[in-house]
Amino acid sequence: xLNITQEAELMMRxxxxxxxxxxxxxxMLACLLTASLLSSAAQADDVGDRLAESLSVNxxxxxxxxxxxxxxxxxxxxxxxxxxxxxxxxDGSHFLVGDLYENAPDGLVNLTxxxxxxxxxxxxxxxxxxxxxxxxxxxxxxxxxxxxTDPTCPYCARLHDTIPELNERGIAVHYMAFPRxxxxxxxxxxxxxxWCSDNRSEAMTQAKEGKSISSAADCDNPVAGQYDLGKALGxxxxxxxxxxxxxxxxxxVPPERLSAMLGLENG
Numbered sequence: 408x409l410n411i412t413q414e415a416e417l418m419m420r421x422x423x424x425x426x427x428x429x430x431x432x433x434x435m436l437a438c439l440l441t442a443s444l445l446s447s448a449a450q451a452d453d454v455g456d457r458l459a460e461s462l463s464v465n466x467x468x469x470x471x472x473x474x475x476x477x478x479x480x481x482x483x484x485x486x487x488x489x490x491x492x493x494x495x496x497x498d499g500s501h502f503l504v505g506d507l508y509e510n511a512p513d514g515l516v517n518l519t520x521x522x523x524x525x526x527x528x529x530x531x532x533x534x535x536x537x538x539x540x541x542x543x544x545x546x547x548x549x550x551x552x553x554x555x556t557d558p559t560c561p562y563c564a565r566l567h568d569t570i571p572e573l574n575e576r577g578i579a580v581h582y583m584a585f586p587r588x589x590x591x592x593x594x595x596x597x598x599x600x601x602w603c604s605d606n607r608s609e610a611m612t613q614a615k616e617g618k619s620i621s622s623a624a625d626c627d628n629p630v631a632g633q634y635d636l637g638k639a640l641g642x643x644x645x646x647x648x649x650x651x652x653x654x655x656x657x658x659x660v661p662p663e664r665l666s667a668m669l670g671l672e673n674g
Contacts, residue, residue, distance in 0.1 A: 455483060474486075506519040523653070524654050534633075549577030555633070578671070583637065587644065599625075599630045
């Protein structure tokens with residue numbers, strides 16, 4: 408018969424046995440895999456941080472905005488503050504310029520373009536509507552496009568003439584400023600006048616028609632910031648149409664083609 412001390416020791420051993428988790432082979436493998444993935448992610452972050460700090464050309468540091476891992480082992484996507492991007496190995500001794508494709512079962516997928524589209528969509532989503540010139544129809548839009556525009560651009564005027572049809576098709580237009588000749592140009596002044604007007608949409612139409620605008624250009628306005636944003640997003644000319652998924656479409660596009668691109672063929 409067990410005494411009190413022996414009973415207490417037996418109960419403690421039983422409690423310890425019950426409290427210990429039973430690790431099966433699958434759970435042990437899962438733990439090892441998780442640890443391996445965490446270690447790999449940490450190593451990738453370390454490489455990215457080192458590249459961002461040390462990348463240089465001809466002894467000059469590069470203005471790195473971000474470094475991200477790619478699906479290819481040892482290859483990293485480097486994005487500069489200017490909006491340019493390229494690929495680098497882990498120590499920055501070799502560069503690749505161009506697009507990275509995935510050879511997927513359904514065909515080639517442009518991973519570089521996908522990433523750029525997402526960056527554009529995120530950047531534009533952060534711009535408040537109060538800083539835009541908006542044209543929308545009476546009904547709720549089915550889709551919204553963002554257009555970087557210049558009042559001295561003939562194809563911008565041509566696109567502007569199609570806005571009633573675009574609105575009728577359920578497409579709203581969000582205008583952003585992009586004076587092609589820079590902030591010292593007459594186009595930049597005109598765009599500032601548009602943004603300083605009490606009725607921006609009316610002033611934008613006047614600017615597209617070549618009419619003078621009575622508003623001053625000295626109010627607090629986002630024209631310079633939008634011009635810089637456009638350059639960072641890859642805009643090189645006007646009109647530059649950006650679809651909801653972030654895809655950049657340069658130049659004039661007829662309403663029926665835009666509708667098709669937005670999946671609104673029957674809209």
